[in-house]
Amino acid sequence: MDGEIMREIAKKYLKEFDELEKKACNEEKKFIDGYGKKIENIFSEKCQSMFKEIENIDSISILPEYEDKLRKLELIYFLLDEKGFDYAKHMMENVTEGNKWKTEAKIRLLMMFVKRFYEVLYLLKGGLASSALDRARGMYEIAVYLEIIINNNESVSEKFLKHCNTSRLELAKCLGNQQIIEEITDQINDFNDDDFYKKNNGWAKELFPHNTRGISFKNLADITKFKQYYFNYKIACLSTHATIIDSVQGIELDKGSKGKNIWNTGASKNGFEFVFSMLFSCSCEILIDSLESKSLSNAFILVCIKEIGSSNKKGN
Incomplete structure (x- = not known):
């Protein structure tokens, strides 16, 4: 029920900005005289108003200190889900x-990115920052792939999509079914x-025309703006694989427990800030690049994410 309420709130604010855009912008998406200076204040006011509407919605988090932030991020998920669906529909209507x-x-x-966003929130609500980081790792990979797809030609996209057959081939080999393999x-x-x-x-x-040995994921990340977050990605890999160092130096351990023999299997309040940092960096860049339309509703979502992110930096 709370999710339905949040989705309706998200729809309401997206609709408000779509209507405002008709009044404030011309056909070239440029502000009509008088609106350019106002819009920043409108964004801020609407962001605060929207967050005010969800204050009494229970985020069902086992960690009260993060309840407000997780509640706001869940609303961001609904904004992304609604806007992403509309954007996908628009793209399909204009496919050639x-x-x-x-x-x-x-x-x-x-x-995939929007779904992972929600999965991260679900795990954080349970105090499972390490598991959430595993899903955030996937968001980083998606962000890298998406930037490459956007910035390159149709041929790259076709090869990218059809390359999934190589994964099918690996599965077929595991089954040992020669007919399917062939x-x-x-x-x-x-x-x-x-x-x-x-x-x-x-x-x-x-x-990579001069690469004859093979292309690593780092090679891909290095040609995108996300290369600056690659170290965070490698830390996230520790939460994905059966790496012993995650049990010794993992993000869910506090400073006093790292490097010691600690039995740690339950929920933890540690590691949240690191997961948030990956979530904010990937989400902002994805919004800027993938939702190419310079609509006010897109800009509004970006403002809201940055507002939550700024409170994250302040430690609130």
Whole structure:
């Protein structure tokens, strides 16, 4: 029930900004005289008003000190979900033969990103920052892929999407079903019979024409703005794999417990700020780049995320 209330609040504010845009902007999305100076105050007022409306909604967090922030972030999820769905619908209505692969790649990645956003919040509510960081790691990967898809041609998008057949092939090999293995191999070869394509990240070969050994995920991250957060991504990897260091130096341990023999299997209040930092950095850049329309509603969501992020830096 609370989720339904939040979704309706999100819809209401998105609609308000869509209506305001008709009054405040011309066809080129530029402000009509008089609105440019007002809009910043409108964003701030509406952001505070929206957060005020959800103050009494229970976020069901086991950690009271993070309840307000998680409640606000859940509202951000509904804003992203509603706006993302509308944006995907708009893209599908305008798909052409020349952009069909890029359109599908962007929609799928954006949908995956929004879903991961909600998964992170769900785990944080339970005090499971390390598990949430695992899902935030996936958000980082999606952000890297999405920037590459947006900034490159249709061919890269097609190769990216069809490269998922290599994952199917790995699964078929695990099952040991030779018929399925041959069928999938034929599908891959019909599209691209280059052995390099079958390697991890082989879809990105044209972006690294001099690379003959193989493309790592770090290679991909390094050609995006997200390279500045790569260290955080590597820390997140510790929460994903069975890495002993996560039990010794993991984000859920306080300073006094790190490096010691501590039995730690329950919920923890530690590590939240690190997860938030990944969430904010990825979400802001995704909003700026993937929702290409310069609409006021997009800008409003960005303002709200930054407002929560600024309180995060202050430690509130």
